Amino acid sequence: xxxxxxxxxxxxxxxxxxxxxxxxxxxxxxxxxxxxxxxxxxxxxxxxxxxxxxxxxxxxxxxxxxxxxxxxxxxxxxxxxxxxxxxxxxxxxxxxxxxxxxxxxxxxxxxxxxxxxxxxxxxxxxxxxxxxxxxxxxxxxxxxxxxxxxxxxxxxxxxxxxxxxxxxxxxxxxxxxxxxxxxxxxxxxxxxxxxxxxxxxxxxxxxxxxxxxxxxxxxxxxxxxxxxxxxxxxxxxxxxxxxxxxxxxxxxxxxxxxxxxxxxxxxxxxxxxxxxxxxxxxxxxxxxxxxxxxxxxxxxxxxxxxxxxxxxxxxxxxxxxxxxxxxxxxxxxxxxxxxxxxxxxxxxxxxxxxxxxxxxxxxxxxxxxxxxxxxxxxxxxxxxxxxxxxxxxxxxxxxxxxxxxxxxxxxxxxxxxxxxxxxxxxxxxxxxxxxxxxxxxxxxxxxxxxxxxxxxxxxxxxxxxxxxxxxxxxxxxxxxxxxxxxxxxxxxxxxxxxxxxxxxxxxxxxxxxxxxxxxxxxxxxxxxxxxxxxxxxxxxxxxxxxxxxxxxxxxxxxxxxxxxxxxxxxxxxxxxx
Numbered sequence: 001x002x003x004x005x006x007x008x009x010x011x012x013x014x015x016x017x018x019x020x021x022x023x024x025x026x027x028x029x030x031x032x033x034x035x036x037x038x039x040x041x042x043x044x045x046x047x048x049x050x051x052x053x054x055x056x057x058x059x060x061x062x063x064x065x066x067x068x069x070x071x072x073x074x075x076x077x078x079x080x081x082x083x084x085x086x087x088x089x090x091x092x093x094x095x096x097x098x099x100x101x102x103x104x105x106x107x108x109x110x111x112x113x114x115x116x117x118x119x120x121x122x123x124x125x126x127x128x129x130x131x132x133x134x135x136x137x138x139x140x141x142x143x144x145x146x147x148x149x150x151x152x153x154x155x156x157x158x159x160x161x162x163x164x165x166x167x168x169x170x171x172x173x174x175x176x177x178x179x180x181x182x183x184x185x186x187x188x189x190x191x192x193x194x195x196x197x198x199x200x201x202x203x204x205x206x207x208x209x210x211x212x213x214x215x216x217x218x219x220x221x222x223x224x225x226x227x228x229x230x231x232x233x234x235x236x237x238x239x240x241x242x243x244x245x246x247x248x249x250x251x252x253x254x255x256x257x258x259x260x261x262x263x264x265x266x267x268x269x270x271x272x273x274x275x276x277x278x279x280x281x282x283x284x285x286x287x288x289x290x291x292x293x294x295x296x297x298x299x300x301x302x303x304x305x306x307x308x309x310x311x312x313x314x315x316x317x318x319x320x321x322x323x324x325x326x327x328x329x330x331x332x333x334x335x336x337x338x339x340x341x342x343x344x345x346x347x348x349x350x351x352x353x354x355x356x357x358x359x360x361x362x363x364x365x366x367x368x369x370x371x372x373x374x375x376x377x378x379x380x381x382x383x384x385x386x387x388x389x390x391x392x393x394x395x396x397x398x399x400x401x402x403x404x405x406x407x408x409x410x411x412x413x414x415x416x417x418x419x420x421x422x423x424x425x426x427x428x429x430x431x432x433x434x435x436x437x438x439x440x441x442x443x444x445x446x447x448x449x450x451x452x453x454x455x456x457x458x459x460x461x462x463x464x465x466x467x468x469x470x471x472x473x474x475x476x477x478x479x480x481x482x483x484x485x486x487x488x489x490x491x492x493x494x495x496x497x498x499x500x501x502x503x504x505x506x507x508x509x510x511x512x513x514x515x516x517x518x519x520x521x522x523x524x525x526x527x528x529x530x531x532x533x534x535x536x537x538x539x540x541x542x543x544x545x546x547x548x549x550x551x552x553x554x555x556x557x558x559x560x561x562x563x564x565x566x567x568x569x570x571x572x573x574x575x576x577x
Contacts, residue, residue, distance in 0.1 A: 003571060021291050022565060029558045035098035036546035059544040065300060066540040077226050077373045078527040087517050090363060091298045092266075092310070093335040093468055095290040095512055096342035097276075099255045099316050100350065102285030108322065111245065114141050115237050119230060119324055122150055125166045126226060142167060147432045149437050153220070221443060234324040236439050243419040243429035247280060254285035255317065261288065262507075263313040267302055279392070281357045282420040283345050284332055293338030294393065299358035301514050306358065309513025313490065316353060318505045329353055331508050335361060335468040341394040343403075349472070354504040360515035361468040368461065368522040374524070376463040385458050388422035401459035409451055414441035505529070510554040 030038035037056035041049055109116075121140055145167060154162040186434045223229040242250065257273035264271040275293070276288035290310060291299050302308050318329045334348040342348070351357040368376045377383055380396030388407055389400040407421040416430035416438055419425045430438035445451055478486045483504065491501040 022562065025558065025561055025565065029554070033551060033554050034547070035554070056545075059389045063541055063544045066544075069539055070536045070540070074528045074530075074533045075530075079090050079369055079373050079524040080527045082523055082525060084521045084523070086519055086521060088513065088519070089144055089300055089302075090517060090519060091338065092291050092301045092514075093361065094292045094298075094338050094340070094342075095310060096287050096288035096334045096336065096344065096348075097261075097290075097312065097314065097510075098281060098284035098332045098348075099260065099345060100284065100328050100332050101255075101316070101318075101321040102249070102281075102283065103253045103322060104255065104317070104320045105322045106320055108242075111241055112238060112322070114287070115144060115234070115241065116324065118142075118145055119234055122166050123230065126152075140167075144237055144432070147436065148233065148236055150229065150387070151220075165389050175230050230324065230329065237432075238325060239419045240431040240433075240438075242374040243431050244433075251278075251280055251286060254280070256286065257288050258313055259494070260286075260316070261312065262315050263311075264290075265311040266290075266299065267308045281342070281344065287342065287344070289323065289342065291338065298338045304514040304516045306511050306513045309511060310512040312508075312512075314351075314508045314510065315490075315502060316506050316508060318353060329505070331510075333510070335470065335512070337395070339393070339395050340397060341389050341392055341400055343397075345458075346399060349470070350475065351508050351510055353506060353508055354476060355474045356509040356511065358473045358511040358513075360471040360513060361517040362467060362471075362515055364467045365519060365521045366465040366467065367521065368463045368465075369524045369526065370463050373526060374463075375460055377460040378463050380460075380462075381459055385455070385456065386424070388424060391422060394504075396462060398461050402455050405455035405458055406451075407444070410442065410445060413445060414438055418442060478504075479506075 027042055029044045033039065037052060037059065040052040041056065044052055118140060122145075149165050150169075152164040152166060154164065166206065223232070237543070245253075246329075257276055257278060261273040261276065264273070265277065266275075272289075273288070276290050277292045279287050279289065281287045314331050316329065316331055317448055321329065328350065330353055331351045332344050332348045333351060334342045334344050334346070336342050368374050369376065370376055377396065380387055380401065383396070383401055385401050385405045386408060387396060387400055388404040394400070403421050407417055408424065410416070410418050410421075410430075411427050413431065414435065414437075415428045416435045419429050423429065428434065430442070432438070484500075487500045487502045487507075488498075491497055495501050538549065541551075545551070
């Protein structure tokens, strides 16, 4: 049996229409299809045939247009958010408490001695420009100052600003282009001095590049207040000094748990500083985490209400604060999930000394849909940034990713790591001696929008997250009537002393509890599903053409028949050759 006869018989089996030409096949389809419109084209007269042909073509075009819109909507993977409220026994959050001051001044003072003498002399020169540093005994060590000098910028004449180093007496006139260009680059500190008589320079600034490239290449960062400029300068210099101190010495110089945590009560169960996990936080020194869940199972809260939460009494020892490093006094605390790293600088709150701070907690659980509906991650394994906080065995968070990304860029561009972030393996912290230009590099990188955007694009939000909403209230504590006996008892329990060694400026009481066991779950669901897509496609096809899935099968049948006729014609043409 030759191939042509086989194909002819196969075509007979596939369709019962007459003939085997394209025209005959099309006429047969229009006469037998269940779709409205094509049947009228072949049965009506010439005028109506033209009208029905036009209507069929128009409505078929509308169907394909609507199908395109529906398919595009489905492929956009939109989501809808739903809010549900539940009631259950919940895990008590991890509570991190730190001192606003990272180190005891009595411990770190030998390291910062020369730095403190410099800043005291600089403040004297700023406030009393006529004084000279030559009278200081012993003489000041200006090595730190020359690395990142604090300068004054007189901008009374905007076209010809004058720059004056605080420890120099000669004014340096700078051309308008150079001065303005340099100041808009990146610098490390500026401040206003609005004294009118005698005229004084308007803006004191920091210049991290001066000692290496000359004063003409100095770059500036402007501030509106002298307090901001001095604090920024002190932080840069102290960062360089402390980065060379071993970690165990920095921990020793910080506030110890037994000195800071005076009393602890969780529900009806007593607790103490041994129930806290110590971590070293670059911003706040020694921090202590309650219910972190690293070594033990996380604690559940038995009931809502203040009586069933965590009660703490802290001593922040404000009299031992570093005067130029910490201008705020109090405790820094944060509520977060178990096994997550506390980023107190971004998400923490302050508790004021001499007060009882009550924090009522409500829980929001966020459930995001993953790819392709959103660009979130379950555990950070698909994020292209090396997580430097994994050394703490903590879970992934976008804050950890952003800081790791910045530190990786810092290492790549500046050749060293910043003291405030964990270090990659084999990298050293930046300091003025080994990396003289680090401060300028860090300031440029921190102000770079491009580098910031790279990190934002690289990091992802977590798909599941728990947020703690806090209601905070405060009252003076202890009251004037009770402060005497309370300070006596707390002093005796801490120091075994009959003398009062505590005062209102250093004592903080905290109450942290669930306001209620109701929790909110904000979850995402797909706005369009495959079921929605199929029903919408069928609805449009049925509305405009009166068709169904069977009509689509008929259309597929006619396409197959056309292919068979094409094959037969090709074979006949080949035989003719």
